[in-house]
Amino acid sequence: MKAQQKQILVNSLLAYGAFGLVQVAYRIVAGWTRSLRIRRMLKDTPAGHGNEGPMEWLKSMRANFHRIHDWRVDICKGLTVAKNTGFRWSTEGHSVYVNDPNCIRHFLKDEFQKYSKPDATDPFWRYLIQFLGKGIFAAPHGVGSPDGGQSWSRMRKTSAQIFNRKNFNTLMQEVFVSKAEALQKWLESFPENEPVDIQLGFFNFTMDSIMKIFFGEEVDTQAGQQNKYGQAFDVAHGALFLHARAVIPFNMFAGLLLPWPFNGMVKTLHDYLSPQYRTFRRAVRVLDEEADRLVKKCRDDPRLLQRRDLLALFLQTEKENNYSTTFLKEMVLNLVIAGRDTTACALSWIFLELARNPEVQDRLRAEIKEKLPPGAALDMQSLAHNKLPYLHGVLYEALRLWPPVPMDPKKAYADDIFPDGTKIPKGVTVVFAPYILGRDPARYPEPLTFRPERWIPFSAPSPYDFPVFQAGPRICLGLDMAIFEAKVATVQLIRHLRFALAPGQDLSYGHKATMNVRNGTKDELLVCVKCASL
Numbered sequence: 352m353k354a355q356q357k358q359i360l361v362n363s364l365l366a367y368g369a370f371g372l373v374q375v376a377y378r379i380v381a382g383w384t385r386s387l388r389i390r391r392m393l394k395d396t397p398a399g400h401g402n403e404g405p406m407e408w409l410k411s412m413r414a415n416f417h418r419i420h421d422w423r424v425d426i427c428k429g430l431t432v433a434k435n436t437g438f439r440w441s442t443e444g445h446s447v448y449v450n451d452p453n454c455i456r457h458f459l460k461d462e463f464q465k466y467s468k469p470d471a472t473d474p475f476w477r478y479l480i481q482f483l484g485k486g487i488f489a490a491p492h493g494v495g496s497p498d499g500g501q502s503w504s505r506m507r508k509t510s511a512q513i514f515n516r517k518n519f520n521t522l523m524q525e526v527f528v529s530k531a532e533a534l535q536k537w538l539e540s541f542p543e544n545e546p547v548d549i550q551l552g553f554f555n556f557t558m559d560s561i562m563k564i565f566f567g568e569e570v571d572t573q574a575g576q577q578n579k580y581g582q583a584f585d586v587a588h589g590a591l592f593l594h595a596r597a598v599i600p601f602n603m604f605a606g607l608l609l610p611w612p613f614n615g616m617v618k619t620l621h622d623y624l625s626p627q628y629r630t631f632r633r634a635v636r637v638l639d640e641e642a643d644r645l646v647k648k649c650r651d652d653p654r655l656l657q658r659r660d661l662l663a664l665f666l667q668t669e670k671e672n673n674y675s676t677t678f679l680k681e682m683v684l685n686l687v688i689a690g691r692d693t694t695a696c697a698l699s700w701i702f703l704e705l706a707r708n709p710e711v712q713d714r715l716r717a718e719i720k721e722k723l724p725p726g727a728a729l730d731m732q733s734l735a736h737n738k739l740p741y742l743h744g745v746l747y748e749a750l751r752l753w754p755p756v757p758m759d760p761k762k763a764y765a766d767d768i769f770p771d772g773t774k775i776p777k778g779v780t781v782v783f784a785p786y787i788l789g790r791d792p793a794r795y796p797e798p799l800t801f802r803p804e805r806w807i808p809f810s811a812p813s814p815y816d817f818p819v820f821q822a823g824p825r826i827c828l829g830l831d832m833a834i835f836e837a838k839v840a841t842v843q844l845i846r847h848l849r850f851a852l853a854p855g856q857d858l859s860y861g862h863k864a865t866m867n868v869r870n871g872t873k874d875e876l877l878v879c880v881k882c883a884s885l
């Protein structure tokens with residue numbers, strides 16, 4: 352190399368080094384300034400118990416990881432708002448837990464435009480959007496979204512219309528009943544007193560139901576049939592969480608300390624070196640191929656106009672609405688993630704409580720036998736809360752103690768002030784946690800006791816006090832569907848079978864976005880099943 356070329360190379364490296372140093376210094380100073388501003392605005396907000404700074408907070412969180420939701424209950428005890436302060440050099444980790452219904456209403460409804468989903472800079476969201484794309488669940492709204500929330504609003508309107516259509520609802524009813532019968536048969540195929548993982552049964556029940564209702568695809572996983580879409584979905588979901596949890600600290604430091612373009616490149620390289628991430632990407636590819644196949648099959652179906660599944664209902668109006676294949680695939684995938692695991696978790700907790708409270712189980716069976724004699728139809732009317740109040744109480748009591756979405760964070764995209772005077776700085780994460788609210792002794796005396804009678808006579812709780820399905824304009828779209836599905840499965844199983852917890856289990860909860868039952872290190876709930884008449 353000539354001396355002149357060498358000199359150019361050295362100068363370029365020096366220039367890049369200086370550019371890199373300026374960048375890193377800028378990030379630290381800008382992060383520090385933003386963090387300082389957040390700290391100042393939050394100075395009068397009480398810190399969660401035992402969490403006076405980010406390091407105590409991290410230490411305490413690590414020590415309590417196995418009981419993470421109960422740790423949050425402890426840090427918020429007696430506080431209507433509680434802050435966790437984050438790092439001095441970034442806005443990361445600054446959060447405010449909100450346990451006051453007026454303030455929850457404020458950020459979920461009254462000032463809805465200021466609070467939305469995290470953006471791609473959020474360490475966890477970076478991966479979730481690789482899974483969910485731009486579908487309804489992930490789409491942002493409000494002042495922080497590039498399109499002001501138009502895309503979300505369009506998806507919300509279109510899917511709400513379909514959810515309200517009569518033909519969609521009759522299909523839903525037929526499918527839940529037939530899949531609940533298949534679940535009952537599967538449970539009956541095990542010998543008495545042999546432990547069976549009922550949670551697996553519920554995950555298969557909700558997936559098989561959704562495949563039929565959303566895609567018109569008949570699958571019977573309980574009978575050993577393979578469900579490629581369902582398997583890929585489970586693999587992607589599981590691997591995504593394991594990977595995100597493991598790499599968040601690395602990504603935070605790489606993002607802060609490495610200059611462009613190495614900050615992005617190193618994160619991507621680090622992702623691809625992880626077997627979990629490669630598993631995740633492979634599963635996402637399978638999901639994509641399967642969704643392509645299902646959309647194409649539906650488009651080519653000569654009976655498309657007679658079909659009642661969600662995909663067909665979208666495709667019947669494809670020309671007027673100009674839907675792209677990607678839009679349809681993301682729409683359905685988002686509905687699967689919203690509706691499948693949540694309902695399977697709810698059912699698992701209902702049956703855990705029924706199995707460990709035999710007197711509740713007996714009373715529920717008596718109500719069902721009295722009000723729904725053999726052959727009586729299972730529909731929205733016959734399962735309404737005024738017809739089967741105890742069933743409704745069992746469901747609400749399980750949702751209170753074990754909300755499938757135990758906590759839900761929103762990002763503040765503008766400064767704000769809560770009705771109680773709490774200052775909310777732009778950039779902070781605001782969290783509502785149904786798990787904390789549901790265990791508040793001021794709301795529910797003896798909160799740890801499973802008592803369905805609390806909900807009889809039923810008076811619907813304010814969604815801001817009981818935000819199990821969220822509240823405000825983005826309240827769960829499948830609320831009625833989920834309640835109906837859980838009731839159909841519960842009635843079908845309790846009518847025919849008796850459940851007891853298998854001995855020797857170490858039962859607690861898992862750590863994904865939806866809270867499932869865990870037995871030691873396994874995701875399972877083992878029950879022993881007997882015929883109900885024995």
Ligand code: HEM
Nearest residue numbers: 686689690693694697755756819820821825827828829833
């Ligand atoms: C017990 C079962 C369920 C629970 C506890 C539940 C809970 C929730 C919660 C907390 C949210 C808000 C998530 C967020 O924005 O951060 C949500 C949103 C949503 N849920 Fe559910 N859900 C359940 C079942 C279902 C079912 C069966 C469906 C049907 C597909 C469904 C569809 C949706 C949709 C589409 C959204 C997004 C709404 C929007 O952003 O506009 N959910 N759900």
